[in-house]
Amino acid sequence: MTVKKTGKFYRRVLAAAAILLALCMAGCGPIASSSPLTQREMGNEAGTDLRVHFIDVGQGDSTLVEKDGHFMLIDAGERDQGEVVASYLEKQGVKKLDYVIGTHPHSDHIGGLETVIRKFEVQKVLLPEKEHTTKVYERLLDAIADKNLKITLPKPGDSYSLGDASFQIIAPNKDYGDNLNNWSIGLRLIYGKNSFVLCGDAEKDAEKDMMANGLPLKADVLKLSHHGSSTSSSEGFMDLVDPEYGVISCGKNNDYGHPHKEILEMLKKRNIKALRTDQLGTIVAVSDGSKVTFPEITEGTDGDRSQGTAADKDYVINTNTKKFHRPDCKSAASMKEENRKTYKGSREELIQMGYEPCQSCNP
Numbered sequence: 573m574t575v576k577k578t579g580k581f582y583r584r585v586l587a588a589a590a591i592l593l594a595l596c597m598a599g600c601g602p603i604a605s606s607s608p609l610t611q612r613e614m615g616n617e618a619g620t621d622l623r624v625h626f627i628d629v630g631q632g633d634s635t636l637v638e639k640d641g642h643f644m645l646i647d648a649g650e651r652d653q654g655e656v657v658a659s660y661l662e663k664q665g666v667k668k669l670d671y672v673i674g675t676h677p678h679s680d681h682i683g684g685l686e687t688v689i690r691k692f693e694v695q696k697v698l699l700p701e702k703e704h705t706t707k708v709y710e711r712l713l714d715a716i717a718d719k720n721l722k723i724t725l726p727k728p729g730d731s732y733s734l735g736d737a738s739f740q741i742i743a744p745n746k747d748y749g750d751n752l753n754n755w756s757i758g759l760r761l762i763y764g765k766n767s768f769v770l771c772g773d774a775e776k777d778a779e780k781d782m783m784a785n786g787l788p789l790k791a792d793v794l795k796l797s798h799h800g801s802s803t804s805s806s807e808g809f810m811d812l813v814d815p816e817y818g819v820i821s822c823g824k825n826n827d828y829g830h831p832h833k834e835i836l837e838m839l840k841k842r843n844i845k846a847l848r849t850d851q852l853g854t855i856v857a858v859s860d861g862s863k864v865t866f867p868e869i870t871e872g873t874d875g876d877r878s879q880g881t882a883a884d885k886d887y888v889i890n891t892n893t894k895k896f897h898r899p900d901c902k903s904a905a906s907m908k909e910e911n912r913k914t915y916k917g918s919r920e921e922l923i924q925m926g927y928e929p930c931q932s933c934n935p
């Protein structure tokens with residue numbers, strides 16, 4: 573490790589190490605391999621759905637995970653999004669956050685965390701072992717100190733419980749020097765047969781190490797790393813995660829051109845449904861432990877499951893772009909009146925007529 577062992581960050585970490593034994597005895601540390609995790613994995617008859625909210629924070633990341641009244645927040649967008657995230661959390665009934673994770677010290681991830689940490693009761697904060705010199709990072713450490721919280725360092729392989737769901741740390745796997753993106757905390761969230769992978773802005777180097785560490789990566793939903801940038805989502809990594817849905821958190825017309833065209837093409841080629849916060853706003857995924865749905869977006873149309881008796885449905889078609897949409901799709905609402913038509917029928921008929929399904933609403 574070439575990281576300088578000074579400053580507030582390390583004082584927090586050392587304090588955390590000092591109470592590690594106490595934490596373990598209190599049973600709120602990482603789940604040891606001999607702990608009753610298997611019981612959690614097996615039965616969840618009394619459990620409620622797992623909900624993963626990809627909160628629209630413009631160009632940035634913020635994900636709220638909710639299970640059985642337990643909450644985890646991963647990132648909170650730029651500093652000016654702190655209030656947006658806090659009020660979203662309030663609306664979801666959050667009083668206490670079991671976990672707050674700052675994936676890496678870039679401001680589009682940790683900027684809003686200061687506000688959130690000051691506003692809510694927080695049990696555990698995870699940050700990667702990488703200091704940064706910015707004001708926004710200092711403010712985060714101050715908020716953590718003021719609330720008397722300790723920083724927990726992520727260790728690949730460690731598992732934590734969230735209600736009767738759990739998550740396993742899959743990154744970072746080594747010292748990435750000054751590449752902050754590669755320091756991103758990556759995790760795989762698991763509930764029953766469903767899983768989600770989220771890795772902040774981890775780039776291809778970090779993905780290579782995740783592939784090498786031997787921990788499972790398969791997921792139903794992948795939050796595309798680095799806002800859909802081509803610095804991330806290497807072919808090998810995508811092969812292992814092999815998701816059905818790819819969520820991209822990015823701002824409308826952002827300065828970076830995220831998501832990059834190559835990534836959208838790669839998703840299309842792999843038949844992965846792309847869901848973007850710049851097009852859909854906040855995206856909520858729901859898992860009952862056996863399947864993942866996006867009730868506000870793809871209700872009743874995810875995949876070709878049994879309800880798909882080729883029943884007639886209403887679609888909105890664009891006679892100019894030759895795309896068809898679900899009636900509630902945002903781009904359906906914004907299209908020019910003269911190109912807009914309502915169509916009642918099946919998607920097969922539309923495809924035969926030369927229409928293409930919209931990539932964001934997946935009709």
Ligand SMILES: [Zn+2]
Nearest residue numbers: 678752753773
């Ligand atoms: Zn970053």
Ligand SMILES: [Zn+2]
Nearest residue numbers: 678680773798
């Ligand atoms: Zn970022």
